[in-house]
Amino acid sequence: MDISIIIPSFNTRDLLDRCLSSIFSSLKQSNLISEVIVVDNASNDGTRKLLSQKYPRVITILNRENVGYGKANNQGIRMAKGEYILLLNSDIQVIDEAIDKLLHVAKQH
Numbered sequence: 001m002d003i004s005i006i007i008p009s010f011n012t013r014d015l016l017d018r019c020l021s022s023i024f025s026s027l028k029q030s031n032l033i034s035e036v037i038v039v040d041n042a043s044n045d046g047t048r049k050l051l052s053q054k055y056p057r058v059i060t061i062l063n064r065e066n067v068g069y070g071k072a073n074n075q076g077i078r079m080a081k082g083e084y085i086l087l088l089n090s091d092i093q094v095i096d097e098a099i100d101k102l103l104h105v106a107k108q109h
Helices: 013-027 047-054 069-079 100-108
Strands: 003-009 036-042 057-064 085-086
Touching: 003 013, 003 057, 003 069, 003 100, 013 036, 013 047, 013 100, 036 047, 036 069, 047 057, 057 069, 085 100
Parallel strands: 003 036, 003 085, 036 057
Antiparallel strands: none
């Protein structure tokens, strides 16, 4: 596994949808082996339904309460299998091949 992408979420369904869509679009032509992990902090805005119906390949951690941003990232990191870990906020939209480019630079340095 090349990279694990971890996204904490709390009631950000629409932002998370755009974020995930942009990630998968960015990685569509990539040779990277990747995983996406969303840590949901007990959202009640339809986030969980979105994840199960539209993004079944996303690994989810479904917290019973909002444990906060830092702890949610740590939960995702513990589950991650990637050589590299990319922490993203749910309001991020990945453009072009940004993840490939980022990983290329990281491997060079």
